[in-house]
Amino acid sequence: MATFNIYKHPEDDNLEVVKQGFSVSVVLMNMLLLGWVWAFNNRTPRLAWRLLALSAISYLAFVFVRSEMILAFWTMFSLGLGGLANKQIEYSLKRRGYRLLKRDVDAATHDLAVGLATKTFALG
Numbered sequence: 001m002a003t004f005n006i007y008k009h010p011e012d013d014n015l016e017v018v019k020q021g022f023s024v025s026v027v028l029m030n031m032l033l034l035g036w037v038w039a040f041n042n043r044t045p046r047l048a049w050r051l052l053a054l055s056a057i058s059y060l061a062f063v064f065v066r067s068e069m070i071l072a073f074w075t076m077f078s079l080g081l082g083g084l085a086n087k088q089i090e091y092s093l094k095r096r097g098y099r100l101l102k103r104d105v106d107a108a109t110h111d112l113a114v115g116l117a118t119k120t121f122a123l124g
Contacts, residue, residue, distance in 0.1 A: 051081075
């Protein structure tokens with residue numbers, strides 16, 4: 001069971017679901033220097049460009065310095081990013097005009113969270 005926040009755009013009634021808490025997917029992607037891909041995919045361009053720059057700098061630093069300290073720093077940074085990532089998605093939605101429809105919906109999946117928030121369920 002996970003907790004979700006549901007956002008709705010006032011003009012086109014588009015719904016977006018954001019999982020609350022730690023994001024394992026961004027940690028794994030960022031450990032492979034691909035956190036910026038996750039950020040672009042989740043429409044957080046400010047975070048994406050920053051992660052792309054940090055990934056390039058960290059890669060070059062590791063190639064030329066070959067220090068375990070760089071790997072340790074990158075691991076700690078990635079774990080910290082996991083706690084911050086879903087908040088960045090919410091911030092991006094708010095900047096694009098989305099409004100909070102329902103907070104703290106407990107559901108197993110995104111689709112069930114939308115169903116619980118809007119009281120609509122697809123049977124079948």
